[in-house]
Amino acid sequence: MKKNILFVGHDANRAGSQILLLRFLKLLKNHPDFEFTVLLKHGGELLEEYKKVTDTFIFYNESGATGILAKIKFRFSEKKQVTDQLITRKFDLIVSNTLTNGDIFDTLTAFGCPIFTYVHELEMGIRMYTYPEHFQKVLQNTGLFIACAQSVSLNLINKHGISANKIEVLPSLLPEVAISYQKNPQNTAYIKRELGIPETAFLVGGMGTVDIRKGVDIFLKIAQKLEQEDIWFLWVGGNKNQPEFQIFKIDIERLGLKKILFQESVSNALDYISAFDIFLLSSREDPYPLVVLEAALLEKPIICFDQAGGAKDLIGEDGGFVIDYLDADKMAEKVLYLKANPEICRQFGASSRKKVLTLHNQDRAFQKFTDILNTNVKSD
Template sequence: MSGNVLFLSHEASRTGAPILLLNFLRWLHRNRNINMRVLAGKSGDLTAEFAAIGPVDSFEPSDALWYKAMRRLQLQHRYDSNHLMGLRRTFLSNNIDLIYVNSVASARMLDFLSFVKCPVICHVHELDDAIHTMGIEHLALLEKRRPAYIAVSKAVQKNLVEKYGISPDRIEVIRGCVPGAKERAIEPEQARKVIYERIGICEQAKLVCACGSIEFRKGTDLFLKVASQVMQKSHDMPVHFVWVGGTRDKVAAMQSQVANSSLRDVVHFVGPTSNTGIYFGAADVFVLTSREDPFPLVVMEAASHGKPTVCFEQAGGAPEFVEADAGFVVPDLDVAAMADRIVELLLSRDLCSRMGAAAHQKVISHYDFDVGAAKLAAIIEGKTQGCGDEMRRVILPR
């Protein structure tokens, strides 16, 4: 494979879609001959890691305080215009063969790039609520370029077909995957020792882990309700709950809320970390309380550490992985049923171990990162073959 590919990421945060893109770019860097450039909606925790692979530009002019002050005063327009003209000159000179849009949320950046005429691939990580939250006009902007779609789950494909009338033959399902599932080096006892000391848990306690941004869609409120129900049903068994992820302000808000509740000694919001694996390794059970989640990588991360997952059946792609052997799928938003299944796993070491082992084997056998990355690379290769200077058409700005 060769060519110049521009990858659009709606942001550079340490969240699912940007992390998957980063892992894929690292794989491409090792395994394919391709010139890669990233245009991120705004800079973030992953910016430096993207930059270690190739050039990175930011669609947002600046994240500096002075620029934010200018925006509040509505004095940023000239600066914005100069910034966008600079990006236009950059991409006109790059001879782009393909634009890879890493989420529907990046559609406005694609619309800005209308002067670059080349094939477009859109990797869809969103379900209907997320699309409506950002604005359904994003899909209209994508459809102007008639992209090939990659859906991260059957649930995402079904939503695109049934809600937005996109032909199934334009959508390929390639489920998310995580690198290094075969080489997890964290021993559970070592991880437990570190995490239990870090957040103050007694050695006999059980640990239930969740991971993600703190928001309604991720069901952070449901997580607290599940924790409360488990505490009522677990009798004298000590159980703690940890939520990994979230912005600093939201983590602080949740910590304050918990501190003023009956859960103050058992629920822990620890914020974001580059080493989520140590929390998965320390946990007994992973719980996904999302109301909507296309195909959460955290479920496979937990599975790679041998942990079963409990999730809701209508939440998105997670049930496609969990099925009947890698944890439990409970009726949609049934907090009591979720708590019952968590308690069942915590009370039976054999059941928890058996389902965790099945989850681990499944992620190794069917969600190998090299296989998934090779499928994505093959789609890129198919779209860039024959794209030379004689076939590339770029419209110069007026």
């Protein structure tokens, strides 16, 4: 008899944890021992991809209402309708794809089955994206925590008193398109031409949501420090309707910077990563960003901060540089060093690709995923 699982996500935005879950589910779809449904609190651009894999429900669906009171009533009726449909499916297990789903844990616990929480957050993300009372519900009602990286596991143990025997570390899946990606100089030339970047320019890239946790302000500061050098900076991610996106655009204008650009989120991210000469991970905190794995697969040297997540474990001493936390001056120095030493850039990139392929074998990662799903934990 197949094990029936409900996977619960916060949204379907094109971001790391949402993409990673989708990759696991695409593999799980063909496994004979499991059947599953997806519940998302909100929609997003990946929604149709989720729907192609399995039945997908939206918990907070307000598309059919206008006005505050109407939305409240509509949201309540939609939630009840979705919950009533799902509860008839008699799930054996719920897997919540984030620590930030505590606001719906009262609903999830009513299903009467064990709940596992797949954790993609470190301390900064926990404090930024969830309320203490909601976070406590997650801690109290989770039978097993799945950590996306060792740094996440250690944070749960050291900061929140979670027993190590209640945590499994699950290696990330590598995107097949990145493994087999073929560099195309024409794509790089096209991207640079469209953005007004000289074709021969040395390009430092960053990628991800435009927010303070991702260190976009630090990325901008490094670009400012190196404005007089023959170096361009490109951040890919976010959208122009975000307040932060506009704030940083205004910062660039007021500082008079000419060689830093912001590009909204794109579906062909690998083409942009391929155009980078260096991948600059300026995040204050990033548990184990998939974009770093993609950059490594595309043989890019990577620079990141210490104490900012799991990327430093991949980079080590032969994949780039790990800089003291928030030391923008030192990060700028290393950018200059790599620009001046293209052979070291090449060596770092080759080492990163070799290492990421060794650490993130798809068969081993998926086997660990299914082993975790078969773990027996009693519901409270």
